[in-house]
Amino acid sequence: MTTQHKYHHGNLKVAFVAAARDLLEQDGLAALSLRKCAEKVGVSHTAPKNHFGNMAGLMTAIVTQGYSELAERMACDGSPCQQREAALLGYVAFAQANPALYELMFSRDRLVNDDPDLMVQVRACFVILAAASKDLGWHSGTADEQDGKGQVALWSFVHGYAQLVTAGRFKKDNMQGLSILDILPALSKDAD
Amino acid sequence: MTTQHKYHHGNLKVAFVAAARDLLEQDGLAALSLRKCAEKVGVSHTAPKNHFGNMAGLMTAIVTQGYSELAERMACDGSPCQQREAALLGYVAFAQANPALYELMFSRDRLVNDDPDLMVQVRACFVILAAASKDLGWHSGTADEQDGKGQVALWSFVHGYAQLVTAGRFKKDNMQGLSILDILPALSKDAD
DNA sequence: CGACAATGTTTACACTGTAAATATTGGGGA
DNA sequence: TCCCCAATATTTACAGTGTAAACATTGTCG
Known part of the structure:
Protein backbone atom coordinates (compact mmCIF):
# COMPACT_ATOMS: atom_id res chain seq x y z
CA MET A 1 0.00 0.00 0.00
CA THR A 2 2.72 2.42 0.89
CA THR A 3 4.47 2.54 -2.49
CA GLN A 4 1.37 1.89 -4.56
CA HIS A 5 0.86 4.24 -7.45
CA LYS A 6 -2.21 6.35 -7.04
CA TYR A 7 -3.82 8.43 -9.72
CA HIS A 8 -3.67 11.40 -7.40
CA HIS A 9 -0.14 11.92 -6.28
CA GLY A 10 -1.15 13.82 -3.17
CA ASN A 11 1.44 16.56 -2.78
CA LEU A 12 2.75 16.88 -6.27
CA LYS A 13 3.51 20.55 -5.81
CA VAL A 14 6.24 20.04 -3.24
CA ALA A 15 7.51 16.97 -5.08
CA PHE A 16 7.90 19.04 -8.24
CA VAL A 17 9.75 21.83 -6.49
CA ALA A 18 12.10 19.33 -4.89
CA ALA A 19 12.75 17.56 -8.19
CA ALA A 20 13.32 20.86 -9.93
CA ARG A 21 15.85 21.96 -7.34
CA ASP A 22 17.71 18.68 -7.67
CA LEU A 23 17.94 19.08 -11.44
CA LEU A 24 18.83 22.73 -11.05
CA GLU A 25 21.88 22.21 -8.86
CA GLN A 26 22.90 19.00 -10.58
CA ASP A 27 22.81 20.00 -14.24
CA GLY A 28 22.52 23.77 -14.15
CA LEU A 29 19.83 26.27 -14.97
CA ALA A 30 19.89 25.63 -18.70
CA ALA A 31 19.13 21.92 -18.18
CA LEU A 32 16.05 22.50 -16.05
CA SER A 33 12.89 21.37 -17.84
CA LEU A 34 9.35 20.54 -16.91
CA ARG A 35 9.50 17.18 -18.63
CA LYS A 36 12.59 16.04 -16.74
CA CYS A 37 10.99 17.08 -13.47
CA ALA A 38 7.85 15.14 -14.39
CA GLU A 39 9.87 12.05 -15.24
CA LYS A 40 11.80 12.36 -12.00
CA VAL A 41 8.58 12.59 -10.00
CA GLY A 42 7.03 9.77 -12.03
CA VAL A 43 4.14 11.67 -13.52
CA SER A 44 3.00 12.86 -16.92
CA HIS A 45 4.73 15.92 -18.28
CA THR A 46 1.62 18.07 -18.27
CA ALA A 47 0.74 17.42 -14.65
CA PRO A 48 2.42 20.59 -13.30
CA LYS A 49 0.13 22.80 -15.33
CA ASN A 50 -2.61 22.48 -12.71
CA HIS A 51 -0.28 23.58 -9.93
CA PHE A 52 2.10 26.09 -11.50
CA GLY A 53 0.43 27.16 -14.73
CA MET B 1 24.04 44.95 -57.21
CA THR B 2 24.17 46.46 -53.78
CA THR B 3 21.20 44.67 -52.27
CA GLN B 4 21.55 41.52 -54.34
CA HIS B 5 21.44 38.29 -52.38
CA LYS B 6 24.71 36.46 -52.48
CA TYR B 7 25.31 32.92 -51.34
CA HIS B 8 28.16 34.12 -49.20
CA HIS B 9 26.89 36.77 -46.88
CA GLY B 10 30.30 38.31 -46.32
CA ASN B 11 30.37 39.32 -42.67
CA LEU B 12 27.71 37.12 -41.22
CA LYS B 13 29.45 36.97 -37.88
CA VAL B 14 28.93 40.63 -37.03
CA ALA B 15 25.46 40.57 -38.57
CA PHE B 16 24.49 37.71 -36.29
CA VAL B 17 25.82 39.39 -33.18
CA ALA B 18 23.93 42.55 -34.04
CA ALA B 19 20.70 40.66 -34.70
CA ALA B 20 21.11 38.70 -31.49
CA ARG B 21 21.55 41.87 -29.46
CA ASP B 22 18.47 43.39 -31.03
CA LEU B 23 16.40 40.36 -30.10
CA LEU B 24 17.98 40.25 -26.68
CA GLU B 25 17.03 43.76 -25.63
CA GLN B 26 13.72 43.69 -27.43
CA ASP B 27 12.22 40.41 -26.23
CA GLY B 28 14.46 39.41 -23.34
CA LEU B 29 17.00 36.69 -22.73
CA ALA B 30 14.48 33.86 -22.77
CA ALA B 31 13.29 34.80 -26.26
CA LEU B 32 16.76 34.78 -27.84
CA SER B 33 17.12 31.94 -30.34
CA LEU B 34 19.44 31.04 -33.17
CA ARG B 35 16.57 30.55 -35.57
CA LYS B 36 15.13 34.00 -34.98
CA CYS B 37 18.55 35.55 -35.46
CA ALA B 38 18.97 33.65 -38.71
CA GLU B 39 15.58 34.78 -39.95
CA LYS B 40 16.37 38.37 -39.00
CA VAL B 41 19.64 38.24 -40.91
CA GLY B 42 17.96 36.48 -43.83
CA VAL B 43 19.93 33.27 -43.78
CA SER B 44 19.34 29.61 -43.04
CA HIS B 45 19.09 28.63 -39.40
CA THR B 46 22.20 26.46 -39.44
CA ALA B 47 24.47 29.12 -40.91
CA PRO B 48 25.88 30.30 -37.55
CA LYS B 49 27.34 26.88 -36.85
CA ASN B 50 30.37 27.65 -39.00
CA HIS B 51 31.07 30.85 -37.10
CA PHE B 52 30.02 30.20 -33.52
CA GLY B 53 29.77 26.44 -33.21
C1' DC C 1 -25.45 8.22 -3.92
C1' DG C 2 -24.54 11.32 -7.58
C1' DA C 3 -22.82 15.67 -9.44
C1' DC C 4 -18.85 18.39 -9.51
C1' DA C 5 -14.40 20.25 -8.85
C1' DA C 6 -9.68 18.80 -8.50
C1' DT C 7 -6.18 16.31 -10.37
C1' DG C 8 -3.64 13.56 -13.86
C1' DT C 9 -3.19 11.64 -18.78
C1' DT C 10 -3.21 11.50 -23.73
C1' DT C 11 -2.56 13.65 -27.85
C1' DA C 12 -1.11 17.22 -30.71
C1' DC C 13 1.50 21.19 -32.27
C1' DA C 14 4.86 24.76 -32.94
C1' DC C 15 9.34 25.85 -31.72
C1' DT C 16 14.23 25.02 -30.47
C1' DG C 17 19.38 23.44 -31.02
C1' DT C 18 22.24 20.31 -33.31
C1' DA C 19 24.17 17.02 -36.56
C1' DA C 20 24.97 15.09 -41.30
C1' DA C 21 24.87 15.37 -46.04
C1' DT C 22 24.74 18.46 -49.81
C1' DA C 23 25.36 22.70 -52.58
C1' DT C 24 27.59 27.07 -53.77
C1' DT C 25 31.25 30.28 -53.93
C1' DG C 26 35.79 32.35 -54.12
C1' DG C 27 40.69 32.17 -54.26
C1' DG C 28 45.24 30.24 -55.00
C1' DG C 29 48.32 27.13 -57.45
C1' DA C 30 48.85 24.07 -62.06
C1' DT D 1 43.40 30.56 -67.71
C1' DC D 2 41.44 26.75 -65.34
C1' DC D 3 40.68 23.60 -61.80
C1' DC D 4 40.75 21.98 -57.21
C1' DC D 5 39.85 22.82 -52.51
C1' DA D 6 38.65 25.15 -48.42
C1' DA D 7 35.25 28.23 -46.71
C1' DT D 8 30.64 29.13 -46.40
C1' DA D 9 25.62 28.37 -46.66
C1' DT D 10 21.60 25.20 -47.34
C1' DT D 11 18.66 21.20 -46.92
C1' DT D 12 17.01 17.62 -44.34
C1' DA D 13 16.37 15.17 -40.24
C1' DC D 14 15.86 14.28 -35.35
C1' DA D 15 15.36 14.54 -30.37
C1' DG D 16 13.87 17.61 -26.94
C1' DT D 17 11.06 21.52 -25.15
C1' DG D 18 6.63 24.21 -23.40
C1' DT D 19 1.87 24.62 -23.97
C1' DA D 20 -2.90 23.87 -25.13
C1' DA D 21 -7.15 20.97 -25.64
C1' DA D 22 -9.71 17.00 -24.95
C1' DC D 23 -10.27 13.19 -22.06
C1' DA D 24 -9.94 10.12 -17.79
C1' DT D 25 -9.82 9.38 -12.89
C1' DT D 26 -10.52 10.48 -8.17
C1' DG D 27 -12.13 12.47 -3.89
C1' DT D 28 -15.60 15.32 -1.68
C1' DC D 29 -19.72 17.51 -0.51
C1' DG D 30 -24.61 18.31 -1.18
Whole structure:
Protein backbone atom coordinates (compact mmCIF):
# COMPACT_ATOMS: atom_id res chain seq x y z
CA MET A 1 0.00 0.00 0.00
CA THR A 2 2.72 2.42 0.89
CA THR A 3 4.47 2.54 -2.49
CA GLN A 4 1.37 1.89 -4.56
CA HIS A 5 0.86 4.24 -7.45
CA LYS A 6 -2.21 6.35 -7.04
CA TYR A 7 -3.82 8.43 -9.72
CA HIS A 8 -3.67 11.40 -7.40
CA HIS A 9 -0.14 11.92 -6.28
CA GLY A 10 -1.15 13.82 -3.17
CA ASN A 11 1.44 16.56 -2.78
CA LEU A 12 2.75 16.88 -6.27
CA LYS A 13 3.51 20.55 -5.81
CA VAL A 14 6.24 20.04 -3.24
CA ALA A 15 7.51 16.97 -5.08
CA PHE A 16 7.90 19.04 -8.24
CA VAL A 17 9.75 21.83 -6.49
CA ALA A 18 12.10 19.33 -4.89
CA ALA A 19 12.75 17.56 -8.19
CA ALA A 20 13.32 20.86 -9.93
CA ARG A 21 15.85 21.96 -7.34
CA ASP A 22 17.71 18.68 -7.67
CA LEU A 23 17.94 19.08 -11.44
CA LEU A 24 18.83 22.73 -11.05
CA GLU A 25 21.88 22.21 -8.86
CA GLN A 26 22.90 19.00 -10.58
CA ASP A 27 22.81 20.00 -14.24
CA GLY A 28 22.52 23.77 -14.15
CA LEU A 29 19.83 26.27 -14.97
CA ALA A 30 19.89 25.63 -18.70
CA ALA A 31 19.13 21.92 -18.18
CA LEU A 32 16.05 22.50 -16.05
CA SER A 33 12.89 21.37 -17.84
CA LEU A 34 9.35 20.54 -16.91
CA ARG A 35 9.50 17.18 -18.63
CA LYS A 36 12.59 16.04 -16.74
CA CYS A 37 10.99 17.08 -13.47
CA ALA A 38 7.85 15.14 -14.39
CA GLU A 39 9.87 12.05 -15.24
CA LYS A 40 11.80 12.36 -12.00
CA VAL A 41 8.58 12.59 -10.00
CA GLY A 42 7.03 9.77 -12.03
CA VAL A 43 4.14 11.67 -13.52
CA SER A 44 3.00 12.86 -16.92
CA HIS A 45 4.73 15.92 -18.28
CA THR A 46 1.62 18.07 -18.27
CA ALA A 47 0.74 17.42 -14.65
CA PRO A 48 2.42 20.59 -13.30
CA LYS A 49 0.13 22.80 -15.33
CA ASN A 50 -2.61 22.48 -12.71
CA HIS A 51 -0.28 23.58 -9.93
CA PHE A 52 2.10 26.09 -11.50
CA GLY A 53 0.43 27.16 -14.73
CA ASN A 54 3.64 27.24 -16.71
CA MET A 55 7.41 27.16 -16.48
CA ALA A 56 7.55 30.65 -14.98
CA GLY A 57 5.18 29.51 -12.25
CA LEU A 58 7.37 26.55 -11.33
CA MET A 59 10.48 28.69 -11.31
CA THR A 60 8.71 31.26 -9.16
CA ALA A 61 7.82 28.54 -6.66
CA ILE A 62 11.42 27.35 -6.53
CA VAL A 63 12.72 30.86 -6.13
CA THR A 64 10.20 31.65 -3.42
CA GLN A 65 11.46 28.66 -1.46
CA GLY A 66 14.97 29.89 -2.13
CA TYR A 67 14.29 33.29 -0.60
CA SER A 68 12.73 31.59 2.39
CA GLU A 69 15.84 29.50 2.94
CA LEU A 70 18.03 32.52 2.39
CA ALA A 71 16.21 34.32 5.19
CA GLU A 72 16.75 31.32 7.45
CA ARG A 73 20.44 31.33 6.69
CA MET A 74 20.76 35.02 7.50
CA ALA A 75 18.69 35.06 10.68
CA CYS A 76 20.50 35.57 13.99
CA ASP A 77 19.45 36.48 17.50
CA GLY A 78 22.69 37.97 18.81
CA SER A 79 23.97 41.51 19.08
CA PRO A 80 23.64 43.92 16.14
CA CYS A 81 27.21 43.19 15.15
CA GLN A 82 26.62 39.46 15.33
CA GLN A 83 23.44 39.87 13.30
CA ARG A 84 25.34 41.67 10.58
CA GLU A 85 28.10 39.08 10.43
CA ALA A 86 25.61 36.23 10.40
CA ALA A 87 23.54 37.83 7.65
CA LEU A 88 26.52 38.44 5.39
CA LEU A 89 28.16 35.08 5.94
CA GLY A 90 24.81 33.31 5.59
CA TYR A 91 24.05 35.18 2.39
CA VAL A 92 27.33 34.21 0.74
CA ALA A 93 27.14 30.65 2.05
CA PHE A 94 23.67 30.25 0.57
CA ALA A 95 24.81 31.51 -2.82
CA GLN A 96 27.78 29.16 -2.83
CA ALA A 97 25.66 26.21 -1.74
CA ASN A 98 22.97 26.87 -4.37
CA PRO A 99 24.65 28.76 -7.20
CA ALA A 100 22.14 27.86 -9.92
CA LEU A 101 19.17 28.63 -7.70
CA TYR A 102 20.81 31.87 -6.67
CA GLU A 103 21.21 32.90 -10.28
CA LEU A 104 17.57 32.13 -10.94
CA MET A 105 16.51 34.16 -7.90
CA PHE A 106 17.87 37.30 -9.56
CA SER A 107 16.76 36.48 -13.08
CA ARG A 108 14.86 39.25 -14.83
CA ASP A 109 12.31 37.72 -17.17
CA ARG A 110 11.88 34.12 -16.07
CA LEU A 111 9.87 34.73 -12.91
CA VAL A 112 6.42 35.97 -12.05
CA ASN A 113 7.81 39.02 -10.29
CA ASP A 114 4.49 40.16 -8.87
CA ASP A 115 3.68 36.82 -7.29
CA PRO A 116 2.42 37.54 -3.74
CA ASP A 117 4.26 34.66 -2.06
CA LEU A 118 7.48 35.63 -3.79
CA MET A 119 7.12 39.26 -2.76
CA VAL A 120 6.61 38.22 0.85
CA GLN A 121 9.79 36.17 0.96
CA VAL A 122 11.84 38.80 -0.87
CA ARG A 123 10.65 41.39 1.58
CA ALA A 124 11.55 39.13 4.51
CA CYS A 125 15.12 38.95 3.24
CA PHE A 126 15.27 42.69 2.78
CA VAL A 127 14.02 43.23 6.33
CA ILE A 128 16.84 41.11 7.72
CA LEU A 129 19.38 42.95 5.60
CA ALA A 130 17.89 46.25 6.67
CA ALA A 131 18.34 45.29 10.31
CA ALA A 132 21.88 44.18 9.55
CA SER A 133 22.67 47.58 8.03
CA LYS A 134 21.74 49.53 11.14
CA ASP A 135 24.45 51.80 12.51
CA LEU A 136 26.84 51.04 9.70
CA GLY A 137 28.29 54.51 9.87
CA TRP A 138 28.86 54.54 6.12
CA HIS A 139 26.82 57.59 5.24
CA SER A 140 26.10 61.09 6.42
CA GLY A 141 22.75 62.82 6.77
CA THR A 142 19.80 62.25 9.02
CA ALA A 143 19.27 58.87 10.68
CA ASP A 144 16.62 57.96 8.11
CA GLU A 145 18.87 58.93 5.23
CA GLN A 146 21.71 56.92 6.74
CA ASP A 147 19.46 53.90 7.11
CA GLY A 148 18.07 54.09 3.59
CA LYS A 149 21.45 54.43 1.96
CA GLY A 150 22.97 51.81 4.23
CA GLN A 151 20.35 49.25 3.31
CA VAL A 152 20.87 49.74 -0.41
CA ALA A 153 24.62 49.78 0.06
CA LEU A 154 24.85 46.64 2.13
CA TRP A 155 22.54 44.62 -0.10
CA SER A 156 24.40 45.81 -3.21
CA PHE A 157 27.66 44.84 -1.65
CA VAL A 158 26.80 41.37 -0.45
CA HIS A 159 24.84 40.51 -3.58
CA GLY A 160 27.57 41.65 -5.91
CA TYR A 161 30.18 39.79 -3.92
CA ALA A 162 28.11 36.60 -3.84
CA GLN A 163 27.37 36.62 -7.54
CA LEU A 164 30.88 37.47 -8.64
CA VAL A 165 32.20 34.67 -6.45
CA THR A 166 29.73 32.08 -7.71
CA ALA A 167 30.18 33.23 -11.31
CA GLY A 168 33.93 32.73 -11.01
CA ARG A 169 34.78 36.32 -11.85
CA PHE A 170 37.26 36.57 -8.97
CA LYS A 171 40.53 34.79 -9.43
CA LYS A 172 41.91 32.86 -6.50
CA ASP A 173 45.00 35.06 -6.48
CA ASN A 174 43.15 37.91 -4.86
CA MET A 175 40.83 35.89 -2.70
CA GLN A 176 42.75 33.18 -0.89
CA GLY A 177 41.77 33.00 2.75
CA LEU A 178 39.52 36.05 2.65
CA SER A 179 35.86 36.14 3.56
CA ILE A 180 33.33 38.85 2.83
CA LEU A 181 33.93 40.26 6.29
CA ASP A 182 37.50 41.04 5.26
CA ILE A 183 36.33 42.81 2.11
CA LEU A 184 33.51 44.89 3.52
CA PRO A 185 34.76 48.43 4.00
CA ALA A 186 34.74 49.97 7.43
CA LEU A 187 33.19 46.91 8.99
CA SER A 188 36.24 46.28 11.10
CA LYS A 189 35.40 49.49 12.93
CA ASP A 190 33.12 47.65 15.33
CA ALA A 191 34.36 44.15 14.66
CA ASP A 192 36.36 43.73 17.85
CA MET B 1 24.04 44.95 -57.21
CA THR B 2 24.17 46.46 -53.78
CA THR B 3 21.20 44.67 -52.27
CA GLN B 4 21.55 41.52 -54.34
CA HIS B 5 21.44 38.29 -52.38
CA LYS B 6 24.71 36.46 -52.48
CA TYR B 7 25.31 32.92 -51.34
CA HIS B 8 28.16 34.12 -49.20
CA HIS B 9 26.89 36.77 -46.88
CA GLY B 10 30.30 38.31 -46.32
CA ASN B 11 30.37 39.32 -42.67
CA LEU B 12 27.71 37.12 -41.22
CA LYS B 13 29.45 36.97 -37.88
CA VAL B 14 28.93 40.63 -37.03
CA ALA B 15 25.46 40.57 -38.57
CA PHE B 16 24.49 37.71 -36.29
CA VAL B 17 25.82 39.39 -33.18
CA ALA B 18 23.93 42.55 -34.04
CA ALA B 19 20.70 40.66 -34.70
CA ALA B 20 21.11 38.70 -31.49
CA ARG B 21 21.55 41.87 -29.46
CA ASP B 22 18.47 43.39 -31.03
CA LEU B 23 16.40 40.36 -30.10
CA LEU B 24 17.98 40.25 -26.68
CA GLU B 25 17.03 43.76 -25.63
CA GLN B 26 13.72 43.69 -27.43
CA ASP B 27 12.22 40.41 -26.23
CA GLY B 28 14.46 39.41 -23.34
CA LEU B 29 17.00 36.69 -22.73
CA ALA B 30 14.48 33.86 -22.77
CA ALA B 31 13.29 34.80 -26.26
CA LEU B 32 16.76 34.78 -27.84
CA SER B 33 17.12 31.94 -30.34
CA LEU B 34 19.44 31.04 -33.17
CA ARG B 35 16.57 30.55 -35.57
CA LYS B 36 15.13 34.00 -34.98
CA CYS B 37 18.55 35.55 -35.46
CA ALA B 38 18.97 33.65 -38.71
CA GLU B 39 15.58 34.78 -39.95
CA LYS B 40 16.37 38.37 -39.00
CA VAL B 41 19.64 38.24 -40.91
CA GLY B 42 17.96 36.48 -43.83
CA VAL B 43 19.93 33.27 -43.78
CA SER B 44 19.34 29.61 -43.04
CA HIS B 45 19.09 28.63 -39.40
CA THR B 46 22.20 26.46 -39.44
CA ALA B 47 24.47 29.12 -40.91
CA PRO B 48 25.88 30.30 -37.55
CA LYS B 49 27.34 26.88 -36.85
CA ASN B 50 30.37 27.65 -39.00
CA HIS B 51 31.07 30.85 -37.10
CA PHE B 52 30.02 30.20 -33.52
CA GLY B 53 29.77 26.44 -33.21
CA ASN B 54 26.68 26.51 -31.05
CA MET B 55 24.41 28.72 -28.97
CA ALA B 56 27.02 29.13 -26.25
CA GLY B 57 29.46 30.37 -28.88
CA LEU B 58 27.05 33.01 -30.12
CA MET B 59 26.24 34.13 -26.60
CA THR B 60 29.94 34.31 -25.80
CA ALA B 61 30.47 36.55 -28.82
CA ILE B 62 27.65 38.86 -27.75
CA VAL B 63 28.92 38.98 -24.19
CA THR B 64 32.47 39.66 -25.33
CA GLN B 65 31.21 42.64 -27.28
CA GLY B 66 29.28 43.66 -24.18
CA TYR B 67 32.37 43.69 -21.99
CA SER B 68 34.16 45.72 -24.64
CA GLU B 69 31.42 48.32 -24.61
CA LEU B 70 31.31 48.27 -20.84
CA ALA B 71 35.01 49.14 -20.77
CA GLU B 72 34.37 52.01 -23.17
CA ARG B 73 31.63 53.34 -20.95
CA MET B 74 33.84 53.24 -17.87
CA ALA B 75 36.96 54.72 -19.42
CA CYS B 76 37.98 58.23 -18.37
CA ASP B 77 41.14 60.32 -18.69
CA GLY B 78 40.66 62.71 -15.81
CA SER B 79 41.86 62.72 -12.24
CA PRO B 80 41.68 59.55 -10.10
CA CYS B 81 38.49 60.81 -8.52
CA GLN B 82 36.97 61.57 -11.90
CA GLN B 83 38.04 58.14 -13.13
CA ARG B 84 36.26 56.49 -10.24
CA GLU B 85 33.08 58.46 -10.75
CA ALA B 86 33.11 57.84 -14.49
CA ALA B 87 33.68 54.11 -14.03
CA LEU B 88 30.84 53.71 -11.55
CA LEU B 89 28.36 55.86 -13.42
CA GLY B 90 29.32 54.25 -16.72
CA TYR B 91 28.95 50.79 -15.24
CA VAL B 92 25.44 51.43 -13.95
CA ALA B 93 24.42 53.28 -17.11
CA PHE B 94 25.55 50.34 -19.24
CA ALA B 95 23.56 47.88 -17.14
CA GLN B 96 20.45 50.03 -17.35
CA ALA B 97 20.84 50.54 -21.09
CA ASN B 98 21.38 46.82 -21.78
CA PRO B 99 19.70 44.93 -18.95
CA ALA B 100 19.25 41.62 -20.77
CA LEU B 101 22.79 41.66 -22.12
CA TYR B 102 24.07 42.56 -18.68
CA GLU B 103 22.29 39.58 -17.17
CA LEU B 104 23.79 37.31 -19.81
CA MET B 105 27.26 38.72 -19.13
CA PHE B 106 27.13 37.30 -15.59
CA SER B 107 25.40 34.07 -16.46
CA ARG B 108 27.05 30.96 -15.10
CA ASP B 109 26.53 28.08 -17.52
CA ARG B 110 25.51 29.64 -20.81
CA LEU B 111 28.90 31.01 -21.87
CA VAL B 112 32.22 29.58 -22.95
CA ASN B 113 33.95 30.98 -19.90
CA ASP B 114 37.46 30.10 -21.05
CA ASP B 115 37.10 31.79 -24.41
CA PRO B 116 40.30 33.82 -24.99
CA ASP B 117 38.58 36.87 -26.46
CA LEU B 118 36.07 36.92 -23.63
CA MET B 119 38.80 36.67 -21.01
CA VAL B 120 40.64 39.58 -22.58
CA GLN B 121 37.60 41.85 -22.43
CA VAL B 122 36.67 40.78 -18.91
CA ARG B 123 40.18 41.50 -17.78
CA ALA B 124 40.09 44.92 -19.45
CA CYS B 125 37.03 45.82 -17.41
CA PHE B 126 38.66 44.59 -14.23
CA VAL B 127 41.74 46.67 -14.93
CA ILE B 128 39.64 49.81 -15.21
CA LEU B 129 37.82 49.00 -11.99
CA ALA B 130 41.12 48.24 -10.31
CA ALA B 131 42.40 51.67 -11.28
CA ALA B 132 39.17 53.20 -10.05
CA SER B 133 39.60 51.54 -6.67
CA LYS B 134 42.99 53.10 -6.01
CA ASP B 135 43.29 55.05 -2.78
CA LEU B 136 39.79 54.24 -1.68
CA GLY B 137 40.81 54.24 1.94
CA TRP B 138 38.33 51.49 2.76
CA HIS B 139 40.73 48.93 4.18
CA SER B 140 43.69 48.63 6.46
CA GLY B 141 46.93 46.73 5.89
CA THR B 142 49.74 47.14 3.43
CA ALA B 143 49.22 49.04 0.19
CA ASP B 144 48.92 45.79 -1.74
CA GLU B 145 46.36 44.42 0.69
CA GLN B 146 44.38 47.64 0.51
CA ASP B 147 44.43 47.52 -3.28
CA GLY B 148 43.39 43.87 -3.48
CA LYS B 149 40.51 44.26 -1.07
CA GLY B 150 39.47 47.56 -2.59
CA GLN B 151 39.23 46.05 -6.07
CA VAL B 152 37.04 43.20 -4.90
CA ALA B 153 34.97 45.55 -2.76
CA LEU B 154 34.36 48.13 -5.47
CA TRP B 155 33.47 45.60 -8.14
CA SER B 156 31.15 43.77 -5.74
CA PHE B 157 29.49 47.01 -4.84
CA VAL B 158 28.87 48.37 -8.30
CA HIS B 159 27.86 45.03 -9.75
CA GLY B 160 25.42 44.30 -6.96
CA TYR B 161 23.93 47.75 -7.22
CA ALA B 162 23.59 47.52 -11.01
CA GLN B 163 21.95 44.13 -10.97
CA LEU B 164 19.56 44.87 -8.13
CA VAL B 165 18.50 48.05 -9.91
CA THR B 166 17.98 46.36 -13.27
CA ALA B 167 16.24 43.39 -11.63
CA GLY B 168 13.80 45.74 -9.93
CA ARG B 169 14.68 44.62 -6.43
CA PHE B 170 14.91 48.19 -5.14
CA LYS B 171 11.64 49.96 -4.62
CA LYS B 172 11.41 53.55 -5.76
CA ASP B 173 10.69 54.63 -2.21
CA ASN B 174 14.30 54.23 -1.21
CA MET B 175 15.88 55.31 -4.44
CA GLN B 176 14.27 58.50 -5.68
CA GLY B 177 16.86 60.95 -6.86
CA LEU B 178 19.83 58.92 -5.70
CA SER B 179 22.71 57.73 -7.84
CA ILE B 180 25.30 55.11 -7.01
CA LEU B 181 27.65 57.90 -5.95
CA ASP B 182 25.26 58.76 -3.14
CA ILE B 183 25.13 55.14 -1.98
CA LEU B 184 28.81 54.25 -2.09
CA PRO B 185 30.16 54.43 1.46
CA ALA B 186 32.97 56.79 2.25
CA LEU B 187 33.23 58.00 -1.31
CA SER B 188 32.23 61.46 -0.29
CA LYS B 189 35.51 61.67 1.59
CA ASP B 190 37.31 62.86 -1.55
CA ALA B 191 34.28 63.83 -3.54
CA ASP B 192 34.71 67.55 -3.21
C1' DC C 1 -25.45 8.22 -3.92
C1' DG C 2 -24.54 11.32 -7.58
C1' DA C 3 -22.82 15.67 -9.44
C1' DC C 4 -18.85 18.39 -9.51
C1' DA C 5 -14.40 20.25 -8.85
C1' DA C 6 -9.68 18.80 -8.50
C1' DT C 7 -6.18 16.31 -10.37
C1' DG C 8 -3.64 13.56 -13.86
C1' DT C 9 -3.19 11.64 -18.78
C1' DT C 10 -3.21 11.50 -23.73
C1' DT C 11 -2.56 13.65 -27.85
C1' DA C 12 -1.11 17.22 -30.71
C1' DC C 13 1.50 21.19 -32.27
C1' DA C 14 4.86 24.76 -32.94
C1' DC C 15 9.34 25.85 -31.72
C1' DT C 16 14.23 25.02 -30.47
C1' DG C 17 19.38 23.44 -31.02
C1' DT C 18 22.24 20.31 -33.31
C1' DA C 19 24.17 17.02 -36.56
C1' DA C 20 24.97 15.09 -41.30
C1' DA C 21 24.87 15.37 -46.04
C1' DT C 22 24.74 18.46 -49.81
C1' DA C 23 25.36 22.70 -52.58
C1' DT C 24 27.59 27.07 -53.77
C1' DT C 25 31.25 30.28 -53.93
C1' DG C 26 35.79 32.35 -54.12
C1' DG C 27 40.69 32.17 -54.26
C1' DG C 28 45.24 30.24 -55.00
C1' DG C 29 48.32 27.13 -57.45
C1' DA C 30 48.85 24.07 -62.06
C1' DT D 1 43.40 30.56 -67.71
C1' DC D 2 41.44 26.75 -65.34
C1' DC D 3 40.68 23.60 -61.80
C1' DC D 4 40.75 21.98 -57.21
C1' DC D 5 39.85 22.82 -52.51
C1' DA D 6 38.65 25.15 -48.42
C1' DA D 7 35.25 28.23 -46.71
C1' DT D 8 30.64 29.13 -46.40
C1' DA D 9 25.62 28.37 -46.66
C1' DT D 10 21.60 25.20 -47.34
C1' DT D 11 18.66 21.20 -46.92
C1' DT D 12 17.01 17.62 -44.34
C1' DA D 13 16.37 15.17 -40.24
C1' DC D 14 15.86 14.28 -35.35
C1' DA D 15 15.36 14.54 -30.37
C1' DG D 16 13.87 17.61 -26.94
C1' DT D 17 11.06 21.52 -25.15
C1' DG D 18 6.63 24.21 -23.40
C1' DT D 19 1.87 24.62 -23.97
C1' DA D 20 -2.90 23.87 -25.13
C1' DA D 21 -7.15 20.97 -25.64
C1' DA D 22 -9.71 17.00 -24.95
C1' DC D 23 -10.27 13.19 -22.06
C1' DA D 24 -9.94 10.12 -17.79
C1' DT D 25 -9.82 9.38 -12.89
C1' DT D 26 -10.52 10.48 -8.17
C1' DG D 27 -12.13 12.47 -3.89
C1' DT D 28 -15.60 15.32 -1.68
C1' DC D 29 -19.72 17.51 -0.51
C1' DG D 30 -24.61 18.31 -1.18
